[in-house]
Structure formats: C-alpha cells, structure tokens
Amino acid sequence: MSEDDQERELRRAAEALLLVTEEPLQPELLAQLLEVSTERIELLCTELAAEYDATDRGFQLVKVAGGWRYQTHPELAPYVERYVLEGQSARLSGAALETLAIVAYKQPISRAQIAAIRGVNADGVMRTLSQRGYVEEISRDPGPGQAVLYGTTQSFLEKLGLNSLDELPALGDFVPGAEVYEALERGLRPDDDE
C-alpha cells in the first residue's frame, strides 16, 4: 500500500483526534479540523475501520450517534467487565463529593464556576459524576458563550433519600468568602479567560 505524505498526515491526524475525543466525533467537525471535505472524512474513517478489523485489533472504529469513535470490540466485553468491577472504588473521592456538593447547593452552575470555586479543573470529576448519573446538563447560560449549566439528578435525590432539593440540610449562617462570590460571578461573564 503506498500512501502519499498528505494522505498519511491526514490519517494520522484523524487517529489522534479520534483517540482524544470523549464523545463521538462528528464527520463535519473532523472535516473542519483537518481541512478536507466531509466525504473524504467518511471515506477515511470507513477505511480505517476496515483496517483495524483486518488487523484484528481489540478496538473498533464505529459510527455512533452520527459520529465516529473508538470502542472496545464486543468480543472482549468480558475483560472490560472484569476491569470495571475490579478497578472501582466503592466510595466517591473527597474531590468528587465536594464537586457534587457544589452542584447540589449552587445549581444551575457551569463547569468554569465549579473550577473557580475548587481552584482546580473539574472536568474529569464532572464526567465521572455525570456517568454515574448524579449530575446532568439542565440548561444553558442565556448570556454570550452559552455555557452548559449543571444540576443534580432525580437519582441523586433518591440515593440520598430526599424528596426534593429543599430537603438538603440548610447551610445555616454560613457566609461564603468573597472569592466564592467572585468565582460565581466571573464564571458567568463571557470573557472568562480561565
């Protein structure tokens, strides 16, 4: 198989992007990122998928919800299941619980706001919480930027044995520090340069 340099670069860049994406990567977006046509992307991904198949890889490139993503080969599900059961910790980490608590008390809230309050990036933790079904997107910030705003789920309330958010224990005479207010405000400004 001979492959000219441009074709090679395109294939490798597509593999790299597909590796890092957490959601199925839409062909239109991929086309835009690689500066080629959507048709070419579709052809490229189809070829790549066939190549992985032919070389008997443990992963596949599949089209899900209109986008392309890597996933494990179904034949290997038993191993993945073993890994999931083996690798999990039975409790939320301190960081995860704090993040969940911030969402619970301050919803609707954006990821930038959470990060500003916690002082660290909250993306990984938020993804875990969302995978576990404890938080979800509930709206969009109406301002420019339209940040996704998160809230807790019905399942979160059920697990804690609460009927509604009103039943969360009152924070009492707690007064948050100025930095918390600032973080909440800053997060809603369009030019959040963090």
Add this chain to the structure above:
Amino acid sequence: MSEDDQERELRRAAEALLLVTEEPLQPELLAQLLEVSTERIELLCTELAAEYDATDRGFQLVKVAGGWRYQTHPELAPYVERYVLEGQSARLSGAALETLAIVAYKQPISRAQIAAIRGVNADGVMRTLSQRGYVEEISRDPGPGQAVLYGTTQSFLEKLGLNSLDELPALGDFVPGAEVYEALERGLRPDDDE
C-alpha cells in the same frame, strides 16, 4: 506473522483494556485481569508499541508513571490542540517549577528545607502544587517536630511523561560549571586582589 489463538486473544484484550483506562494501566493489574505474568504483559505492550510505531499510527502506546497508556503522537499536536481547547494542562510558573524540581530531586523533603534552598517561603507554591496533585505528603520526619515530608506523585510523572523518577536527568548534570562557580566566587571575594 503467525500468532496462535491464545496470543491473539491476549493482545486484543490488552488493546481493549488500554482503550478504556483513564489512568496509565499498571502492568500488574493488566496481568491479573488477563491471567498471565507481568513479564508477559511488559513484553506484549512493548511489542504493541513497536507495532503502532511501525505502522505509523497517529497514536502511541507509552509507559508513563509505571503504567501503559494510549496517547496522541506528539507530531500531531497542532491538530489535537485545535480540538482540545480546554483540558490543556496549564503551564507551571517558574516558582512552581523550581519548587517542584527541589521536591523531585530531594524527596522526602520538608517545607522548611525547600524554603532554605529557595531562600523564600514555599508554603503558597506548595499549596498550589499539592492542589494540582503534583506533590503530596509522603511521611513525617522522625526527629523532634515531626515535620511533614513531601514527595512527588503519579500525576507529576504523568505531567512530565516519565515512567519513573529515574528518568529525570541526574541532578549532577546541572551543577554549575567552573565558569559560573568562578563568577560567583569572584563576586563574593572580600579581597581586592585583582
């Protein structure tokens, strides 16, 4: 290349598990899940890494912080950075890097010892580094006072893309040469013999 069924299954299962792991996958865990020896896992992963390299993939299999993980090939960074806007790990400041270097080479080390080397209080920087997960308490000084002693973390190794601390360049490489030493010496000479 001929590969017997068992070998094929092993390779595919490893690929599947490496695809789903969010942290570098420790060879011991992989060995346990696949029910083979750690040595065999190391060999398998080394071979896989070489295969991806030989077939010019856009991703690599690398050993970082003691475990194996997929990551994008550095040559494709320009494409990936177009897509991964957030999540780009923040640069470390000069002060943070210097403090981190001292901890990395001198661990276990107390905050007072760090301050003595840097000539400034290290509490603020250490708090930031600890929040970002690059350093942590690893023990206590057995002597009186029982100062907390710090060391670097797995995240630190991941940040630097190193498999272990042994891969850091030797500190001896950075001891100033005769030229610098002489300049310093001359600068601090009380006699005017020149």
Add this chain to the structure above:
Amino acid sequence: MMSHAVETPVFQGPFDLLLHLILQDEVDLYEVRLSDIVDAYLAELERMEAMDLDLATEFVLIAATLIELKSKRLLPDDDDIDLDEELALWEERDLLLSRLVECKTFKDAAAAMGGIARDAGRSYPRTAGVEERFLGLLADLLEHTTADDVRSAFLRAVAPKPTPQVSTAHIHQIRVTVTDAVVEMLDELPRVGRASFADLTDGLVERIEVIVRFLAVLELFKQGWIDIEQPHTLGGLEVVWLGTAEVDEVDLELVDAYDG
C-alpha cells in the same frame, strides 16, 4: 560607572536576585554599587504583594553579609584585623556561595524539567473511559453518603483557602539609602565636629538602618572628609569631621556612586 538599572523579571527571592546580579549582568559585586543591590532588594520586597517574614529575614541576612564583605574593601589595609572575624566572614561567604550554587543548580534543573513537561504536553492521553454499556456494572458510590455529608463537603469546598499574610508595616521603615545617610551626616558633622557612632545611630530602630549608616561613615572616611577613632579596644567609634571646605563641595556623585 555605568548606571545599573535593575529592570528584572519578578525575582523569586534574594538568591534569585543575587544570582541575577552576579551572573546575568556579569558584574563584580564590588564594581556594582552596593546601594543598587540594597535598593533592588528593597524594591523587590515592595513589589511582593504578600510579604513574608522569612523572606525579609533572608534579605537582611544576605544584605548584611554583602555589606560586611563590601566594607572590608573600603577599609584601609590593616594588619590588626581580628583573625576570628576574618575567618567568620569567610565562613559566611562560603555559606552564601554554596547556597547560591545550590540555588543555581535547581534553577537549571527546573528549566530542564519545564522542557520535559512541554514536550510531554504535546501528547494527549485518552480519557474517554469505558463505554456506557458497562456503566451499569458500576456500584452506587453514594451508598454510604448522607445529606449531611453533602453539606459538610460543600462547606469544605467553599471554605476560604488560607493565604498566609504578614504585615509589611515593619518593612517600610528600612527604606533608607546610603546616599541619604551621607547627606544627613554632611549636615550634622560640620556643626558638631565630633560624634560617636552611637550618637549618629541614636534613634535608629532597624539593624539595616544602622548598617547603612555605618557604610555612609566608611564612605566619608574613604573620601577623606572624616577620621575614625577608636579610643579603646572594643570601645565605641568616634567620628571626627576633618572637612574645612564648604559642605556644598562634597560631591555626592563621588559617594562611591551610592546614588540609588
């Protein structure tokens, strides 16, 4: 003598600054005006928003060592210099030297680590995790968590992070320059003719002010405007005004270029 402008990045402490002064600018500490170093230190301290006491102490310590080293150069050759003092001074110098070497070593190691981190930053790990069809296997992580735990976690998360702050009030008192001290003494000495060093430093609170005043005395001595007498061994110093000329003629430009 070239004016030594201290336009610098933010220094991360006195060692950093000293390293810069000696290495980057390739100056001999005895060529550079001591007041520049002292003033640069003070300016640096002022620039730091969160002053901390350790840093201030470190500064005074290093400044004192530098001043001592420098003062040796200003004194005329004297065979009677106390050998113990001489040795102690060398010891301090060696200590300072070894600390500067150590500081430089880690500075360079840090730069190399920064390069390694930059290279590593060009590769992005996969973090997508397991596919949703496996999520059902995950245990309920909230099984042992109560609503009160959530409340405590929230309070922990929003608790103000402690930022150590030390009052800087005491630092501002030490904003003095050698030139200022020279000018003050040029005003006072011609009138009194003779004064003890104790009188000249009467009312000064900070050790650094006394050191600066002492340097000014050495400076005037070097220029021949005063004589220094020590009537008794280990006794107090007496400063005697020798000047006959009008004070205007004392050229402050010559004050070993101690113009800040």
